[in-house]
Amino acid sequence: GENVEQHPSTLSVQEGDxxxxxxxxxDSASNYFPWYKQELGKRPQLIIDIRxxxxxxxxxxxxxxxxxxxxHFSLHITETQPEDSAVYFCAxxxxxxxxxxxxxxxxKLSVKP
Amino acid sequence: xxxxxxxxxxxxxxxxxxxxxxxVQDMDHENMFxxxxxxxxxxxxxxxxxxVKMKEKGDIPEGxxxxxxxxxxxxxxxxxxxxxxxxxxxxxSTIEGGGRVEGYTFGSGTRLTVV
Numbered sequence: 645g646e647n648v649e650q651h652p653s654t655l656s657v658q659e660g661d662x663x664x665x666x667x668x669x670x671d672s673a674s675n676y677f678p679w680y681k682q683e684l685g686k687r688p689q690l691i692i693d694i695r696x697x698x699x700x701x702x703x704x705x706x707x708x709x710x711x712x713x714x715x716h717f718s719l720h721i722t723e724t725q726p727e728d729s730a731v732y733f734c735a736x737x738x739x740x741x742x743x744x745x746x747x748x749x750x751x752k753l754s755v756k757p
Numbered sequence: 758x759x760x761x762x763x764x765x766x767x768x769x770x771x772x773x774x775x776x777x778x779x780x781v782q783d784m785d786h787e788n789m790f791x792x793x794x795x796x797x798x799x800x801x802x803x804x805x806x807x808x809v810k811m812k813e814k815g816d817i818p819e820g821x822x823x824x825x826x827x828x829x830x831x832x833x834x835x836x837x838x839x840x841x842x843x844x845x846x847x848x849x850s851t852i853e854g855g856g857r858v859e860g861y862t863f864g865s866g867t868r869l870t871v872v
Contacts, residue, residue, distance in 0.1 A: 653797075678860050687847070688800075690860040733799065744790060744815070745861065749799035 648736040650748025657724050658756050665751045667734035668716040677717045678745070679708060680733040688733060692719070724755045760784050763848050763864040770871050776835040778867050780848030787853035789831035790861070791815075791823065794845040803846075806831055807853065838871045845869075 650667045657663050667677075678693035694701045694708045694717065701708050705724075710717045721728055731752050735745035764779035780789065790805040792815075802815030804823040812823050820842060824832040831850075835842055845868050849861040 650799075676859075680861075680863075687863040687865050688861075689863070693860055744788070744802060744805050746802070747792075747800040749797065 648734060648746050648748045650734050650751060652751060653749065654752045654754070656754045656756065659724060659726060661724055663719075663721045663724055663728070663753055663755075665719045665732055665734070665753070666716055667718070667736070667748050668714075669736040670715065671736070672712075672715065674736050676737050677708065677710060678735050679706075679719045680735065680747075681730045682733065682750075683730045721753075724753075726755050726757050729753055729755045761848060761850055761862050761864040763846075763867050765867050766865065768867060768869045770835075770838050770869065772839060772871055774835075774838045774871075776838050776869065776871075778833040778835075778846055778848075778869070780831045780833070780850075780864055781829050782831075782848075782850040782862070783829065784850065784852070784862065785828070786850035786862075787828070788851045789825065790849045790851075791821075791831065791833045792847045792849065793817070794847055794866070800847065803833065835869075838869075840871050843869060843871045 648667050648669045675696040680688040681691045682688040692703050692708050694710050705722050707720045731750045733750050734748040761782045770776050791803040792800040794800050801817050803821050806812045806825040822834045845866050847866050848864040851859045851861050
């Protein structure tokens with residue numbers, strides 16, 4: 645079946661530095677790429693998403709970039725803060741338009757003050 | 758303003774018990790999903806449903822079944838709980854996008870321990 649690979653599995657940065665998490669997918673028909681943030685003990689929450697008709701989307705300190713040729717998309721967090729510490733998941737639509745997502749295994753981001 | 762509610766936050770059950778995990782959403786979403794979350798394995802899809810009385814197997818349906826008798830409620834059933842089903846279970850829902858995938862809203866999760 646389809647899958648999505650997420651790297652790195654853990655990431656530790658100093659406060660104020662940037663963090664980048666990358667995901668690769670296999671289905672060239674995929675057209676929607678969301679990122680979820682899960683803080684400790686809480687539910688995953690959608691923080692940003694991108695559709696295949698754009699290459700980049702920004703929302704304050706977070707951005708997502710998409711490279712359809714290489715089949716990868718990345719989450720960029722600038723000026724990291726301790727509250728950015730969480731597990732981040734990327735996801736890819738399974739089967740193109742079935743409405744269900746295949747999730748990456750997650751990246752645990754630690755931002756050290 | 759909780760929109761996806763899972764009935765239990767923590768559950769402890771005995772091996773062999775039949776277990777029901779309930780999920781209710783108040784957003785009139787057509788699509789509902791059950792995932793389990795385990796360290797190092799991320800979120801794995803168990804079952805999903807696109808409409809009342811409809812269900813589809815996900816990647817790891819073995820040992821589970823589901824019920825969707827009403828649009829707002831999607832139940833996950835462990836027919837005979839086993840210790841390897843100890844996990845965090847997450848329910849999610851999303852609007853039917855006419856073939857266009859939309860973002861999920863997740864419930865808070867149920868941490869199930871089978872002893």
